[in-house]
Amino acid sequence: MKSGTLGFVMLCHTALDRAAQVARHWAERDCPVVIHVDKRVKRRAHDGLVKALGDLKNVRFSGRHACEWGTWGLVAATQEASELILRDFPGVRHVYLASGSCLPLRPVEELVRYLDERPKTDFIESVTTEDVGWTIGGLDVERFTLRFPFSWRRQRRLFDGYVRLQRRLGFRRRIPTGIVPHLGSQWWCLTRRTLSAILDNPDREETDAYFRRVWIPDESYFQTLVRQVSGNVESRSLTLSKFDFQGKPHIFYDDHLQILRRSDCFVARKIWPHADKLYRTFLTDDHASQTAEPNPGKIDRLFAKAIERRTKGRAGLYMQSRHPNENWENGRTAAPYSVFEGFADVFENFELWMSKTTGTRVHGHLFAPGKVEFAGGEAVYNGALSDNAMLRDYNPKSFLTNLLWNTRGERQCFQHGPGDLQALNWFMAGDPNAQISVISGAWAIPLFRSNRNFGDIRRDAAELQKIEAEFLNILRSPWVKARVRTWTLAEFVENPMEPLQTIVDEISPRSMRRLTEVPRLTDLTGFGQFLQNLRNQGMQPVLMGDFPATGELRPSNPRRGRPYLVK
Structure with a gap:
């Protein structure tokens, strides 16, 4: 394996002990790691993580930003950590963005070899707003044209009300010249050339000012700008991440071991912190090596079935643990x-x-x-x-x-x-x-x-x-x-x-x-x-049909004649 050709940027905010395990796994295999810890994490926990990895010379910690979901902090944290890994590790040719809940599924050597065979390829999901079909919440192109001064999670009523007001008034922000909005997964793997071009862009100050007011910019900033500077983009992520019908990530547990193996992906998120079996299995060098192309589509059928079961259940079954929303059920009753x-x-x-x-x-x-x-x-x-x-x-x-x-x-x-x-x-x-x-x-x-x-x-x-x-x-x-x-x-x-x-x-x-x-x-x-x-007596019976007041209705003879054969 070529030493230091692949580096990792890790964004961490919880389960720091697991993040330390994964970071050590990569660092001990000659992959530099730069870790960003959410500013909202207590100082004591942060210092504990720094101490746990203090013996590794190729691990760095970047400046801390508050990373609330859907806000600019996630992009700022990624920018600073990426600048640090490019500056301190000049041999890095690809930078892989991961989270603290990510877990490598295949040996690092396979990922390095895979990227070395594609030295000029950027792996990032990047789709125009007209083509994306997975946005949840009704906002796609409006992410780029409206203002979002309120937190979606902490001030939901103000967030929704302000969006409705802007729509009613016809307010639209101007998209800067040359920017064609794209959306995609936050987790990417970019070449040094592409990442440097984005971070060293002379118009970066203006671009950053615009994206600071975009909703969920971590799903659009790099996904949009990579189209301006990269000559070879593969619009897919090397990280396995699955989402449910509400747009929330699926969490992988110990009993998902075989599913994760079948995906052939290099990294997966989101792993349950207490999935001891998964961490024990994949953070060793003795699990089976493979050369297959990453193919998360191989397990899409299972996830589609799981989503259908979660939202609809079985026909006519109302379980204690899940009662379906009105008219969501998979058949109101179980049988004719x-x-x-x-x-x-x-x-x-x-x-x-x-x-x-x-x-x-x-x-x-x-x-x-x-x-x-x-x-x-x-x-x-x-x-x-x-x-x-x-x-x-x-x-x-x-x-x-x-x-x-x-x-x-x-x-x-x-x-x-x-x-x-x-x-x-x-x-x-x-x-x-x-x-x-x-x-x-x-x-x-x-x-x-x-x-x-x-x-x-x-x-x-x-x-x-x-x-x-x-x-x-x-x-x-x-x-x-x-x-x-x-x-x-x-x-x-x-x-x-x-x-x-x-x-x-x-x-x-x-x-x-x-x-x-x-x-x-x-x-x-x-x-x-x-x-x-x-x-x-004054009551008009109308549902019985025409019954004569005198005489009686007689049923027709229901019996048929005896059948006979024609020879």
Whole structure:
């Protein structure tokens, strides 16, 4: 290895003991190191780091700057440390910028050899603001044209308010002539020639004055200026750094060892300070050497999957440690389910028949006001779900999603009606897993068969009709994602076989057999007159369809003729 051809600049602000390990690792392998320690770090900790590395002749400490995220201090610290390494170590041909939480993944000799084969190449991510796709926070070119006198982290309301004010007033800063804004990762590796040209630029005072007021200048200063002076830029970083959907860096732990090896990168950040296994593995000379090109894209699929799992989770699963933001979830529920409104009123023993025909679990009214009507009259169901209505009503959505999660692999069906809790109407309507079948007006059948005071029946009918009408309006919304079918009571009674066949085929698509047995229809003799009596009492029933006041609707014969063969 050529002595001193590669130098490192390290920006440190925490876990200084780990920074000392990495700095010693590089320095003992003939790579000069200049360390900048954040001015906000206590003097005692800083002096401890200086003492820990005091025996190394090729380690220097630069002047200290306060390095708050998004401010000029990070650039000023990098400038001063870079000037020091160029001045004190004239043999350095490449300068590698790293942080105190960085960790070398491959032997230093490989990195030196890699750079020696590319003596005039600058490695720095540098992309125009029009092409960059990873900015978080809504600011790209505005980073260069607005003013940012307030701290984004400590004065967030003032920061956002001042940005909005400048936008409203149409304020724009003038970008200096010759500067084409570029963005990129803070972590770069530049040649001595390029770095010297940037630091010795005769217009540096004016350039620095402009960039002092740019937001997050450490992601744009060197990335922009390198385009003016370098003849060979590879727009990529040799440091592996991954970010989540919020723009925060992923932290690597001990169990990421194999992932880091697969990346073939030379350096990685951000390493957890207590990842003893990672530091022990990579800060030795006996780990496997390789000649592969750095390729962080090899592990992009894993990170993309991790981000998706973090933001969306598994379909229908609401974990204790993570509750997704509204409408971020990866499917509202874990499995398909069917909701029947009015069927148990129209047919006798509908739940038993449907369960037998489709092989599914068919419940009663899960959201009935009195109790949860689990199939078979169970008091406690899968996952220790209680039939207690008070517990269910504390969080109805979680009750339904837990039921569907706990019974994955077995389709759940349940009855619903205007007399039930209506809190989940929008939730079910927007759930692609839901199959909702409604016989509108069927709620009137229990009232018809009751032997109550007609004045009370009329009031209940008006209330139930209003509730069901609101539910039907929801089901007609353009935002509905559920599979919805609705029939008026009159049209369903005239031809019940076809709707039942359609529903059964959808629940059990593999069977695809004609129904040979259907549940018995409730006797509706006199129901038309009952509806007329409601009208006579001043209540207008509109959801049942056209029932004649005299005579009765008759269902069509559901049975088909015996099949025969044509030879």
